[in-house]
Amino acid sequence: MTHQHVPQNLPKRIQHFIDGEFVDSVDGATFDVLEPVSNQNYLEAAAGKQADVDRAVAAARRAFDEGPWPRMLPRERARVLNRIADIVETRNERLAEWETFDSGLPITQALGQAKRAAENFRFFADLIVAQSDDVYQVPGKQVNYVHRKPKGVAGLITPWNTPFMLESWKLAPALASGCTVVLKPAEFTPLSASLWPEIFREAGVPDGVFNLVHGIGEEAGDALVKHEDVQLISFTGESATGKLIFANAAPTLKALSMELGGKSPAVVFADADLDAAIDSTVFGVFSLNGERCTAGSRILVERPIYDEFVRRYVERAKNVKVGDPRDPATEVGALVHPEHHEKVVSYIEIGKTEATLAAGGGRPKGLETGNYVEPTVFIDVPPTARIFQEEIFGPVVAITPFDTEEEALRLANDVKYGLAAYVWTSNLERAHTFGQRIEAGMVWLNSHNVRDLRTPFGGVKASGLGHEGGYRSLDFYSDQQAMHITLAPVHTPKFGA
Ligand code: NAD
Numbered sequence: 001m002t003h004q005h006v007p008q009n010l011p012k013r014i015q016h017f018i019d020g021e022f023v024d025s026v027d028g029a030t031f032d033v034l035e036p037v038s039n040q041n042y043l044e045a046a047a048g049k050q051a052d053v054d055r056a057v058a059a060a061r062r063a064f065d066e067g068p069w070p071r072m073l074p075r076e077r078a079r080v081l082n083r084i085a086d087i088v089e090t091r092n093e094r095l096a097e098w099e100t101f102d103s104g105l106p107i108t109q110a111l112g113q114a115k116r117a118a119e120n121f122r123f124f125a126d127l128i129v130a131q132s133d134d135v136y137q138v139p140g141k142q143v144n145y146v147h148r149k150p151k152g153v154a155g156l157i158t159p160w161n162t163p164f165m166l167e168s169w170k171l172a173p174a175l176a177s178g179c180t181v182v183l184k185p186a187e188f189t190p191l192s193a194s195l196w197p198e199i200f201r202e203a204g205v206p207d208g209v210f211n212l213v214h215g216i217g218e219e220a221g222d223a224l225v226k227h228e229d230v231q232l233i234s235f236t237g238e239s240a241t242g243k244l245i246f247a248n249a250a251p252t253l254k255a256l257s258m259e260l261g262g263k264s265p266a267v268v269f270a271d272a273d274l275d276a277a278i279d280s281t282v283f284g285v286f287s288l289n290g291e292r293c294t295a296g297s298r299i300l301v302e303r304p305i306y307d308e309f310v311r312r313y314v315e316r317a318k319n320v321k322v323g324d325p326r327d328p329a330t331e332v333g334a335l336v337h338p339e340h341h342e343k344v345v346s347y348i349e350i351g352k353t354e355a356t357l358a359a360g361g362g363r364p365k366g367l368e369t370g371n372y373v374e375p376t377v378f379i380d381v382p383p384t385a386r387i388f389q390e391e392i393f394g395p396v397v398a399i400t401p402f403d404t405e406e407e408a409l410r411l412a413n414d415v416k417y418g419l420a421a422y423v424w425t426s427n428l429e430r431a432h433t434f435g436q437r438i439e440a441g442m443v444w445l446n447s448h449n450v451r452d453l454r455t456p457f458g459g460v461k462a463s464g465l466g467h468e469g470g471y472r473s474l475d476f477y478s479d480q481q482a483m484h485i486t487l488a489p490v491h492t493p494k495f496g497a
Contacts, residue, residue, distance in 0.1 A: 003051075004349075006042070006101070007098060007101050009094070009259035009355075010042070010043075010098070010101070010191075011043065011191075011194060012042075012043065012044065012374075013030070013044040013045070013046075014043065014044075014045045014046065014190060014191070014212075014214065015046045016046050016048055016052055016056065016211075016212055016214060016267075017196070017197040017210070017211060017212040018052075018055050018056045018059050018211050018213070018214050019055075019056075019062075019142060019207050019208045020201070020206075020207030020208065020211075021061035021064075021207075021452045022197070023046075023055075025046045025047055025048055025049065025051075025052050025215075026049075026051040026052055026055070027049065027051065029046070029047040029049065029214070030045060030046055030047050030114070030148050031044070031047045031187060031214075031216065032044060032045075032088075032338070033102070033187075033188075033189075033190060033191065033306070034338075035101055035104075035470065036103070036104035036325075036333075036334040036335060036336055036337060036338075036370060036371045037101060037104065037324065037325065037334050037369075037370045037371075038157045038369070038370065039338055039369070039370065039371065041196075043190075043191060043478055045190045045214045045215075046214050046215070047214065047215045047216060047219070048184070048213035048214055048215030048219065048220035049159070049215065049218070049219045049220060049223065050219075050223040051475065052213050052215070052220065052223075053213055053220055053223035053224050053227060054223075054420055056182045056211040056212075056213045057153055057211075057224075057227050057229050057230055058183055058229075059207075059211055060153040060180040060181060060182055060208060060209070060211050061152075061153055061229050062208055063180045063181070063206060063207065063208030063209045064150070064152055064153055064179070064180040065304040067180070067206050067207075067208060067209065068146035068206055069175075069178060069180060069206055069209045070149070070178040070179070070180070071178075073126040073340045074129050074131065075129055077125075077128060077175070077176060077178065078125035078126070078128055078129045078176070079125075080175075080176065080204050080205060081121045081122070081125035081172065081176055081203075082121070082122060082125050083202075083203035083204065084199060084200065084205070085119070085121040085122045085125070086099050086125055087112040087120070087199045087203055087474055088114050088117050088118040088121065089115060089118045089204050091114055091195055091199065091287075092111065092114035092115065093111075093184075093191055093397075093417065094112040094195070094317055095110070095113060095114045095117075095164055095195060095278060096110040096113065096114065097110075097326075097330075097350040098192050098195070099113060099162075099163070099164060099189075099191075099192050099334070100325045101154070101191070101325075102163075102189045102190075102191040102192065103160060103162075103163065103189045103324075103336050104289060104325045104333045104334035104336055104371060105159070105162070105289065105325060105333055106254045106289070106325050106327075106330045106331060106332065106333040107169075107325060107326050107327070107328055107330070108328055108330075109287060109288055110325075113162055113164055113165045114164070115444040116165050116168075117164055117165045117167075117168035118168075119453070120165075120168045120169055120171075120172040120173075120453070121168065121171075121172045122425075123172070123175065123453045124172040124173050124176035124473070125333040127176065127470065127471065127474060128176045128177070128474065130490070131148075131474065133145065133146040133147070133148050133472070133480070134146045137240060140487060140488055141486070141487055141488050142240070142396045142484060142485060142487055143485045144212050144482060144483065144484050144485060144487055145280055145481075145482075145484070145485075146480045146481070146482060146483070147328065147481040147482075147483050148478045148479070148480055148481070148485065149178070149478060149481060150177045150178030150179045150252045150477065150478055150479075150480055150481050151177070151179055151231045151232050151255065151477055151478055152180075152229075152230075152231035152232070153179065153180055153181070153182065153228070153229060153230050153231055154170075154174040154179040154181045154182070154231070154232050154233075154234065154477060155182050155184070155224040155225065155227070155230045155232065155234070155254075156170040156171065156174065156181055156182070156184065156223050156233075156234050157184045157187055157217075157224065157225075157233060157234070157235045157236070157237065157245075157399075158170065158183070158184070158185050158236055158237075159186050159236050159237045159238075160186035160187075160188040160189040160291075160336050160337075161187060161288060161291040161292060161293070161336070161393075162288065163186055163190075163192050163193065163331045164193065164195065165187060166236055167183060167193060169236075169429070170183075170234045170236075170256040171183065171196070171210070172478055173389050173468070173473035173476070174234070174477050175205070175209065175210070176294070176474065176477075177474050177477035177478045178212075178478070179232075179316070179320045179477050179478075180209045180211075180232070181192050181210055181211065181266075182211045182212075182213060182224060182226055183196070183210070183212050183213070184214070184217075184220050184221050185210070185212070185214065185216065185275060186213065186214050186215050186217075186237075186422060187214070187215065188336050188337045188340075189336065189361050190214045192221030193212060193214070194212075195368050196210065196212060197210070197212060201464065202471060204391060208367075213308055215402040217237075217241065221245075222248065225245050225248045225249050225254075226249075226251070226252065230252075230254065230387060231254060231255065232254055232255035232256070232257070232476070232477070233245060233249055233254050233255075233256055233257075234256075234257045234476070235256070235257070235258050235259070236258075236260075236293075237259075237260065237261040237291075237418075238260065238261050238391075239260040239261045239391075239462045239463070242258045242260045242464075242465070245258070246258070246465070252329075255476065256465055256466070257456060257458075257465065257466045257468055257476050258464050258465040258466065259293065259459065259464050259468070260293075260419075260455070260459060260462060260463050260465075261293065261419070261462065261463060261464075262293050262294060262295070262297075262392040262417045262418075262419030262420060262459060262463050263297055263298060263388075263389065263390065263391050263392075263415045263416075263424070264295060264296050264297060264393060264417070264419050264421055264422070264440065265296065265298045265299070265411070265412040265421050265438070265440075266281045266284060266296035266298070266299045266300070266421075266422040266424065267279075267300045267302055267402075267408050267412055267421070267422070267424065267434070267438075268281070268299065268300065268301045268302065268305070268309060269302050269408075269423075269424060269430070270302040270303075270304040270305045271425055271426045271427055272424035272425050272446075273424070273426065273446070274305065274308070274309065274312075275422040276424075276446065277309075277446075278312055278313055278316060278448065279447055280422070280424075280433045280448040281296055281299050281313070281397075281422070281424075281448075282313065282316050282320070283448055284296035284342075284422065284448040284449070285297050285299075285395065285396075285397045286317070286320055286331065286332055286395045286397075287317075287331075289332055289333055289334075289335055289336075289394065289395060290332070290344075290392070290394045290395035291336060291340075291393050291394065292393075293334065293419060293420075294419055294420040294442070294449045295393075296395070296397075296420070296422050296448065297391070297392065297395060297396070297397055297398065298381075298388060298398050298399075298400065298411075298415075299313075299398070299400070300399075300400050300401075300402050300408050300411050300412060301399060301400070301401055301402070302401070302402060302403075302408070302427075303401050303402065303403050306401040306407060309399075310358065310379050310399060313399065314358045314359045314377055314379075317359040317360065317375045317376075317397075318359050318360075320332055320373075320375040322364045322367065322372055322373075322374060322375065323364075323367065327431070330486045332359040332373075332375055332395050333370055334370045334371040335372070335373060336371070336395060336477040337370040337371065338371055340371070340393070340394075340405055341371035341373065343392075343393075343397065344373055344392055344393070344395075345373065345487055347386070347390070347392045347394070347396060347459045348361055348362075348373070348376055348396060350386050350387060351376070351378045351381075351385070351386075351387040351396070351398075354378075354381065354382070354386065354387055355379065355380055355381040355382065355385055355387065355398065356378065356379050356380050357375045357376070357377075357379065358379045358399075359375065359376060359377040360373070360374030360375050360376030360377060360395075360396075361374060361376050362374055366459070373394055373396075374395075375395045376395060376396045376397070377397065377399065378396070378397070378400070379396050379399045379485070380399075380400070381398035381399060382400070383400065383411055383414050385398065386432060388400065388415070389415050392416065395480055405430070405434060408434070409434065409437055409438070410440045412438050412439075412440075413438065416461055416462040417459065417461060417462050417463045418439040418440045418441060418444070418459050418460035418461035418462070418463045419433070419439040419440060419441055419442065419459035419463035419464065420440055420441070420442045420444070420449060420459075421438040421442070421443045421444070422443070422444045422445075422447070422448060422449075423435045423438070423443065423444070423445050423446070424446055425445075425446075429443045431446070432445075439460055440459070440460065440463075441456070441457070441459040441460050441463060441464065441467065442455075442456070442457065442458075442459075442460045453469065453470065454469065454470040455469050455470065456468075456469045456470070456472055457469035465496070
């Protein structure tokens with residue numbers, strides 16, 4: 001490991017955080033964590049198993065049943081959430097440095113993450129204070145109202161792409177709703193999650209409300225999913241893992257929210273603003289190293305502009321700067337882990353047999369070690385190709401021409417996923433009518449992914465289950481109890497009278 005590369009203040013080992021205390025695993029087990037530039041181990045993390053999850057869930061249960069958190073007024077919880085947001089923002093530089101080091105995310109793209117994480121806490125603080133629930137009146141007979149209460153102990157399982165930010169997506173609405181939580185971060189990138197305990201402590205979150213168990217998915221994650229005393233699982237990760245969790249949660253009938261994989265289309269019509277479409281579709285698949293659930297990884301281009309689009313796109317892709325994630329000039333850094341690197345490279349090899357390689361396709365020159373991949377463009381990709389159908393989760397894009405709107409729609413929808421879609425056209429009517437027919441949870445017209453936190457977030461088909469975002473997240477983390485009040489004598493059949 002090159003030593004100037006290692007951030008200062010980096011821990012050598014990280015522990016679980018249970019009931020307000022840092023603890024090792026009950027059996028003392030740990031796992032090694034590597035960083036993706038040198039692929040050297042630099043950190044030992046406590047490896048949680050059933051016994052550790054049991055401890056964390058018991059602490060969360062106690063805090064839920066006996067502690068103040070679920071019973072606090074929304075304003076009181078909101079104050080704590082706002083303090084969390086303020087503290088998160090003060091960690092911006094350290095977070096960016098750690099995230100870049102641990103995950104290979106380019107530093108310029110890591111630098112915004114703390115702000116976005118803080119915004120999640122502010123947003124849900126506002127929402128719980130402003131929230132109102134329904135009342136139904138039956139004049140003279142009945143009043144019914146909705147009594148909202150937190151669901152209980154929330155199990156939060158998160159992936160390794162933008163780990164801290166994605167953890168905040170779940171932590172903020174879960175805590176805002178009054179749930180207590182057990183977070184199981186991704187084992188590839190557990191470093192930044194170790195910032196949460198001190199942030200929550202400083203903000204005044206009571207002991208036991210936030211618990212953190214590190215570990216392997218099949219051990220710590222699995223124990224959380226199967227735990228009798230966990231009321232819900234919010235999961236973000238691969239569709240295959242989502243299916244397994246769905247089955248494993250069945251015996252305990254948990255509430256599930258799943259944000260899964262994607263293979264999102266960007267559809268570019270001939271009347272599109274081509275400059276804007278190229279900027280956006282290049283960014284859409286190469287930002288965050290292409291390790292992005294909503295990446296526009298299939299670009300469908302109308303035939304009259306296909307050649308020009310491809311020529312300009314390829315030129316840009318060849319110019320994208322791959323390099324050390326810490327270098328502010330870097331646009332694509334190192335992929336998170338050698339296993340993932342191998343997966344992405346194997347898809348590139350498959351692509352070479354299925355379509356025409358127009359840019360990239362290998363290891364960038366001068367970067368002989370580390371998990372680097374050239375930004376890779378395949379053109380004339382048939383819809384039957386695996387690189388058209390399967391999520392690669394790296395800087396690899398498939399470009400395919402189309403002749404008619406119906407063909408574009410068929411191509412857009414002809415995959416098992418349905419997370420996001422991007423439509424480029426200057427025809428207002430078509431933008432809406434075409435966009436609405438795409439099987440995707442989220443559609444952007446003439447834009448890449450820019451999201452208002454109030455809008456629904458989630459996918460359809462293999463991309464997810466349920467939608468979070470705004471009040472939908474609060475609904476997921478709370479129960480809405482129907483209270484019925486009788487205002488007049490009720491007609492009661494007199495059985496046995
Ligand atoms: P993954 O499914 O391998 O792992 C995600 C998390 O699940 C990790 O914490 C892992 O330890 C845990 N896990 C693994 N097996 C488990 C099991 N049997 N029981 C319980 N937990 C288990 O996903 P990943 O490789 O970390 O992340 C990349 C994937 O996440 C991609 O498919 C990407 O599209 C998806 N993703 C989706 C969204 C979205 O919002 N839709 C956002 C980001 C990432």
